[in-house]
Amino acid sequence: MAVHDNFLINLSVLYRNTQKYFDRVLAKYDIGSGQLLFLLLIYENDGITMQEITRRSEVDKGTTTKSISRLIEQGYVEARVDEKDRRVRHLHTAGPASRIMADIYDYRARCRGILGDGCDFAAFEAMLAQVTDNSRKGLSERSPLEEVRIGAFTKLTMRDVPGKTACRIDLAGCCFRCPWCNKKDLVFLPEKKEYISPETVMEFLKKRMGILDAVVVSGGEPLVQDGLLPLLEMIKEMGYPVYLETCGYEPQRLKEAIDRGLVDHVAMDVKNSRELYARTVGVNESSLDHARIEEAVNILRDGDVPYEFRTTLIHEFHDEDSLMALAQSLHGAKKWVLRNYMETDGVIQPGFTPFETDEAENLCRKLQKTVPNCILQKE
Numbered sequence: 001m002a003v004h005d006n007f008l009i010n011l012s013v014l015y016r017n018t019q020k021y022f023d024r025v026l027a028k029y030d031i032g033s034g035q036l037l038f039l040l041l042i043y044e045n046d047g048i049t050m051q052e053i054t055r056r057s058e059v060d061k062g063t064t065t066k067s068i069s070r071l072i073e074q075g076y077v078e079a080r081v082d083e084k085d086r087r088v089r090h091l092h093t094a095g096p097a098s099r100i101m102a103d104i105y106d107y108r109a110r111c112r113g114i115l116g117d118g119c120d121f122a123a124f125e126a127m128l129a130q131v132t133d134n135s136r137k138g139l140s141e142r143s144p145l146e147e148v149r150i151g152a153f154t155k156l157t158m159r160d161v162p163g164k165t166a167c168r169i170d171l172a173g174c175c176f177r178c179p180w181c182n183k184k185d186l187v188f189l190p191e192k193k194e195y196i197s198p199e200t201v202m203e204f205l206k207k208r209m210g211i212l213d214a215v216v217v218s219g220g221e222p223l224v225q226d227g228l229l230p231l232l233e234m235i236k237e238m239g240y241p242v243y244l245e246t247c248g249y250e251p252q253r254l255k256e257a258i259d260r261g262l263v264d265h266v267a268m269d270v271k272n273s274r275e276l277y278a279r280t281v282g283v284n285e286s287s288l289d290h291a292r293i294e295e296a297v298n299i300l301r302d303g304d305v306p307y308e309f310r311t312t313l314i315h316e317f318h319d320e321d322s323l324m325a326l327a328q329s330l331h332g333a334k335k336w337v338l339r340n341y342m343e344t345d346g347v348i349q350p351g352f353t354p355f356e357t358d359e360a361e362n363l364c365r366k367l368q369k370t371v372p373n374c375i376l377q378k379e
Contacts, residue, residue: 025107029100035067042077043101047090061197085192145198147227151186151220153196161243164213169201174221175249177282179349180314180341186220205238214241223250232262248296258305266300266307272317273325280317301333308335313360315353323363327370336374338364
């Protein structure tokens with residue numbers, strides 16, 4: 001086979017020669033070919049965010065961050081904090097960049113002229129665009145973590161798993177809208193919400209192997225995410241015990257996670273009696289399929305994985321009758337933990353009332369007649 005007929009060789013030569021050309025002509029500005037794309041994107045889209053650059057360039061976040069950090073160090077780019085959301089930084093070209101952009105455009109035009117010598121370059125560009133699009137559709141292997149949206153990450157917690165050091169991964173999004181939920185930003189996702197890179201979390205876990213005792217995966221509601229099981233697989237491959245927290249509204253995915261040995265402990269929130277469930281979780285009665293809650297309860301109660309049910313006590317939603325009805329549905333449970341409501345700044349709807357300590361303790365004793373392993377968690 002002649003060299004000029006070898007597709008892979010030609011593709012490689014085209015890429016390397018183009019790269020070498022820009023490395024050579026941009027050397028006097030101390031800019032490499034790898035930085036060129038990012039500088040052009042920022043110059044032509046003043047105020048663009050790092051997240052948007054990663055999306056448009058289709059370059060991984062780590063490479064993007066490294067290249068732009070170098071441009072900032074060189075004074076070609078500056079980052080400004082968003083006035084409304086300090087987590088967001090907007091990128092702008094600085095003074096030195098404006099003095100060289102005309103030269104960069106000229107070098108780009110020369111490159112096109114050299115490559116297009118002796119051929120219909122417009123037709124080539126059209127075909128190249130089509131070939132590139134074909135590569136996106138057919139060649140790009142989707143990362144198993146691509147569907148994972150991590151809304152918050154706590155590197156060390158001593159509270160979530162008693163007696164153990166753990167980290168906590170909170171996945172964004174939820175199937176319920178509990179008015180008393182203290183994680184508003186994980187339920188009603190802000191328009192400018194920036195997610196934490198799953199790859200960054202995986203790298204952290206690799207470095208903490210043998211140091212951390214466990215990983216807590218919570219939310220929001222983790223079971224609504226398609227990427228959850230691949231995420232759990234990777235965590236388990238590192239040898240970490242996984243503690244899953246869920247509302248149980250995706251029983252089949254819960255069962256799959258258990259059957260595949262991806263969780264070592266499950267904590268399921270059971271919100272209220274059947275009659276008051278929809279109101280307690282902030283959805284319409286007609287849209288709530290309570291059979292899914294019952295299925296998840298049965299999966300845990302009849303299975304072998306260690307578990308506990310949890311209920312947060314709130315005066316506006318619970319009374320003795322509703323809790324006794326809930327206890328009946330949990331009959332035979334190995335563990336049921338009652339927790340008194342505590343309001344924080346992140347609550348969806350403020351103003352709810354916790355039970356008095358004596359009142360909660362008396363209720364717990366009555367509930368123990370139906371679920372002997374019912375306990376009141378002390379803060």
